[in-house]
Amino acid sequence: MEKSRLEAFSDGVFAIVITLLILDIRFPDVAYSEFKTSLVSLLPRILAYVMSFIIIGLYWVVHHTSMHAIKKTDRVFLWLNILLLLFVSFIPFPTSLLGRYPFQAWPIIIYGFTLIASNVVGYIMLVYVWYHPHLAIPDFSIKYMRQHTPVYIFVNGSYLGAILLAHSFPLLSYLIYIVVIVSLIVFLPKLDDGINR
DSSP states (O other): OOSHHHHHHHHHHHHHHHHHGGGGOOOOOOOGGGHHHHHHHTHHHHHHHHHHHHHHHHHHHHHHHHHTTBSOOOHHHHHHHHHHHHHHHHTHHHHHHHHHSTTOHHHHHHHHHHHHHHHHHHHHHHHHHHHOGGGBOTTOOHHHHHHHHHHHHHHHHHHHHHHHHTTTOHHHHHHHHHHHHHHHHHHHHHHHTGGGO
16 A cells, blocks of 8 residues: 555645644733733643654654655554554643643643654554565665664653653653653654665
8 A cells, every 4th residue: 555645634634733832822801000910821722832843743744754664554554653643632621730730740641651652653653664574675774674673662761751740840740751852853864864865
């Protein structure tokens, strides 16, 4: 099966999900004398929005880049992609919780498990293509797997650490999420450079 419809459908879902994030940020109807207080009260939601916007953007970039390594798809790969989109489309919910209950454990935990679930499915897709080489271009090699596997381990291990620290050190959990984002922005282009030449 051709991959064009999968890409079009995925791009549509990513676009909708990333748009839904902003719907949770609403400025309350207050007198101007309360403007600054109300704006400050929105900062946790704005932080959660920015963090999730970038994370979903990273998922889209990785998905887009990975498609360069795919020649065609089959039914199993399509369903794996749908499962990935299911978890990605769930991200606005824990994002909303982070904004409403900043630095509280359970929103941090739900957020972390959602990201881990998305990453696990993304890695399963990678492994599936590795075991079905007819789906991939010739450049998809063991080197590609060896480069990306440590990234998945680092990211999911970091998210698990953020989850475990959520009750005791919630601020540190937030910092872990931010460090992962910055690390991916810096290092992913270097990893994907070879597959896109």
